[in-house]
Amino acid sequence: MAMPHHLASADALPASLVDVAHARVRNSILGGTLSPGEKLVEEQLCGALGISRAPLREALRLLAQQGLVVQTPRKGTRVAEWSPTDIRQLFELRHVLERHAIEIAVPLDDVDGRLETVDAALEEMRHAPDDLSRDDAHRRFHAAVVGLAGNRQLDLALEPILLKLQLPMAVNLRSEARKHRRPADGIRRHEAIVAALRTNDRAAVLAALRDHGHLDHLDLGDPA
Incomplete structure (x- = not known):
């Protein structure tokens, strides 16, 4: 997954770690850096964002509510795909x-x-x-x-x-x-x-x- 090197900029984002993670992953999805169906690896995302798993998981939960990612038990999180x-x-x-x-x-x-x-x-x-x-x-x-x-x-x-x-x-x-x-x-x-x-x-x-x-x-x- 190439995204950690190209994650959307965090300039002018809110201070909350959850908000930062949510905004940057969302922008990477909508901007095309992350492709539909691509698997999101928590360890890599945490390293790219410089945060722990807790705020990242909350951000991914919010993205799932918004239909941008799909979370499957035991299979992890992927960028949503729409036919x-x-x-x-x-x-x-x-x-x-x-x-x-x-x-x-x-x-x-x-x-x-x-x-x-x-x-x-x-x-x-x-x-x-x-x-x-x-x-x-x-x-x-x-x-x-x-x-x-x-x-x-x-x-x-x-x-x-x-x-x-x-x-x-x-x-x-x-x-x-x-x-x-x-x-x-x-x-x-x-x-x-x-x-x-x-x-x-x-x-x-x-x-x-x-x-x-x-x-x-x-x-x-x-x-x-």
């Missing part, structure tokens, strides 16, 4: 929740005020310094869209879906970069959603969400 079918189904679920949220929320009262969180996430996507930051902003954008409904149960239902989509979305970003696609293309699709929200026309918003969520935008390979 194309899994990914398609997760995106379908996200779309169902977003559609329901829009059906509840639109038309909006005080459009500009209600869209502040959505606008802020889009602005973060535009100016993200790297793919990891853009991925985080992308997740906040979709959470903010569903949040327009003001339905806490919808928010809670969406959260694990967005967490599970972290890895496939990060993999897709790297695939887009290899194929020389422009990140601006993805941002334009999100701008179209915001523009539709500003019309306060429910049908226009649903159409923008449908077009944005089309799986042709993703590199999923052949369904498993």
